[in-house]
Amino acid sequence: MENSAINPVFISRFLRILERDDLVAVIHQLHPEPIYLSSKSWCDTVSEISARTRLNNGIVRELMDRRLLIDNSDIDCKALESSRRQILQIFNRPTILYLMMAQGCNFKCTYCPIPALARRYGERLMSFEDAVAGIALWQKHIEECSQDNNPYFLIFYGGEPLLNREIFEQLLPYVDGEKSAGRLPEKLELMLCTNGFLVDERLSKLFAYYGVTVAIGVDGPEEHNDRFRITSNGDTTFAVIERAIKQLADNGVRVMASVTITPANVYRLAEYPDFLWKLGVAKFGFNLMKGEALIRELAGKSAEDYCRVAAHGVLSGLTSMAENEPCYEYQLEKKLIALRNGLPFSVDCTCYGNQLVIQADGQVSNCPFLRFDQGDVRELPSTFRIGQTETVKKWRYRLPLFNDSVMADDNNCVLDGGGCAWSSSELCGDAIARDANNAIFTKEIMYELIWNLLPEEQAKSLRQGQITYWSYRRIGPLCTAGTDNL
Template sequence: MKILLAEKFTTESGNNYIYDGITSIVIPTNEVMEKAIELLKKENEQETIKQLSQEFDLHEVISAVKFVSRWTNVFKGFYRESGNGKVRDTSANIDEIKNALANDTYLMVLNLTENCNFRCKYCYVTETYDFTRNRTGRSMDFATGKKSIDFYFQNLKEILKKVPNKKAGITFYGGEPLLNFDLIKKLVEYAEEHSPVPLIYNMTSNGSLLDEEIMDFIVRYNINIAISLDGSSKNHDKNRVTLRHDSTYNKVYENLKLFMKKYPNYTKLGIMGVYDIATDLIENTDYFEEESLPHILMLNRVASKNTDYYNQFSKEDFEAYNSQINTLRKTYIKKKQNNEKISNYLEMLFDMQLGPFLMRRRIQDIRPSIMPFTNSCIPGIRMFVRVDGTIDMCERINETFPVGHIDKGFNYKNIEKIITQYNKEICSKCESCSVEKTCPLCFASCNEDSGFNYPEKDFCSRWKKECKDALSVIYTVLEKNNQAYDRFWKQVEKSFEFRG
């Protein structure tokens, strides 16, 4: 039996489209097309034409039916045969796991310290969140860092045999990585001397420890650095405080300004921002329009999974937040449609929300057979190295899913077990999902202690609605300005420039 995997959405101008869940292509539609798609799920062409011609013009019916038939024949679009595409048991596929790791991109993230000089109220590595790592006083030493780089380079040399133009990335992470700046210097110097490929360095910092020596080092080695700044002093200091709960905005702002003054042409300095229900988004929009600050690289809302963080907000808080979002969305759409100057904050506020739908997988973006659904990476593609040398699949996962150690390499049995468990506990219904190719779920967003679960019970139905709403906004914009998202794609290319 065929399952129809398509969703209809409407733009603000009243135009209707079909999102084809098989190819991830958006197609203009009308009532005849929609009924043809529905009927062809169970009827042949002749019977479909016969039924529809009783209600619509024959030539219009034939045109619609022929289009749908060609689409399904050429691209296998719209429908999936029930029972096909079942999640595979990976118990006998360790060779496929090794092959996936030998062919895909490696990014190594070094957790230089589990300590931090801030106590941000929404930090995910605290007791605010269940099932996450917690802050400690431990730090990585040079011996562990050196062995991590050696292990990383060893794997890269194997990839080079298949991808000769390979690049690679090393990210310095924390806690606050600049608390271990001496180690950063030693590791960069060691990596520069021994790397088999061109290296791109990345770092996320709270910005409080930036001084001229650190700035000089960052520029000398062309390090991409993202500084956390949540907006105006009111919005930033609401959540980002020191150990003694003192405000941090002034120090971060002054350091950013000093960096820009000292190196006005340095383009690899950016900002990462976070917001919650109580953030004054309109004030932040104006703030970033008026202030001369580095480009915002990422803007995320405080995560709501496995936390009581949002219990502090009232019904009125949520209503006020939704009112702000609706007001700003109208402004965003108008400015994008007309190619008007737009606040960096406003653009990123919605581009980040629309990102999963702009970047959705298309027909030729084939998932690995061992993980056919969602957009999660294969464990090991992104290596997060703890301070003790244990390898996790990323920095967002908790400590119950190790995939290896720098002394012993990857633990393929563990990876096999993790993939099998994820496929079983998260992906069992993906085969019949019409928006699966946009799905943001991954190991880190679903992890609990030694298991996986959906971020919320109604996640799948909510995501389907979000997908249709997001596509409506995107195509409302594109109908009037087909180049509206060029800047978005350039930013995406820049963020993945380490890919070979």
């Protein structure tokens, strides 16, 4: 019906259109619960909106309910402010404590920033006193947050943390005692990130006793792994890694794997889930090779093509993403949970306030690799909070959601995840610069996950004209359970 008296409506600045196989997914970047239509239905709807006809039909009402069509530009501004407040609440939750047990490493993986950091800061080992002070500072952060059902993570990191084995072994009973006394969260997960070289039977039993999850770096089968992951003496590492994983699994230790996507393995990623399962890995994460190492290894080939191939390789190997089933690739799981919860986006890093990093020399920072030291952990006032530092506040502006250009630049996509500040710093000389490669990777994955929310039955009905549109709606909130930077 004609309705010439109706107020004009506008397309929201945050509306994005995805097209595939004669279908359209319409999303609001700030709360991406998609509406799916046939391409013809969408074209007809746009024409009707432009002509201001039939503005009371079902599709238009649904678009207006989702704030994809608006009759006042203030609606976009208010939606942006609401999303910023929501994400700041998430950022200010101190989810992760990194204890950088050792600055040095017994490996020299060719893409890793640790050797350069060791040359700059020295191959320091964390003291027990600095670790305890770091835990106490983290406790102060946690006390200010309302408790929820989501876990916290204490991660023993490096370099190679087992180079500081004596202090690590002292910390396990200390942390256990703090948790038993109620000074650390009940839902506290301990994780050790290691290359596996120093894992032995005694350590494996210790991990099992204290419930430590062990994350081991392994870049796929031997021919892929050994091209980049080598010892400081230049020896290959796959056999050592394989032995460590088996020993850990045999002792009942939960093993995760951190897999770096390299030009050597990018076309084989679909094979990796099955390979890692057979190796004894319970969960894994894919991480893009970053910075100058990536440019060097690509040797003039397109970084954009590499990122797109990587994104589709990650997705092609994952066959189970049903509504309430966990995804065993944790980087993807975070994005899937954010999407299902209708959150604006899932950031690629937790350096925006979620993590407190205690470096091996006792300095406090927000990032393990790109150090903007805030002071010695034993000398900082008890009121210090990582999320209130100027570094963290500044870094948040590298995210489209917190950059005012998001209201002026239609190409500034909230869903690109922000990427890696260390990579931006290395390639552009500026931590705030856009990480273009990671943005491509994250957007490709987010867009694919959006299509994954459309059941095949509804897709078929849309193509055949049996239904006009289908809307995805959240069933209820899900708990986050992912970690970063492993």
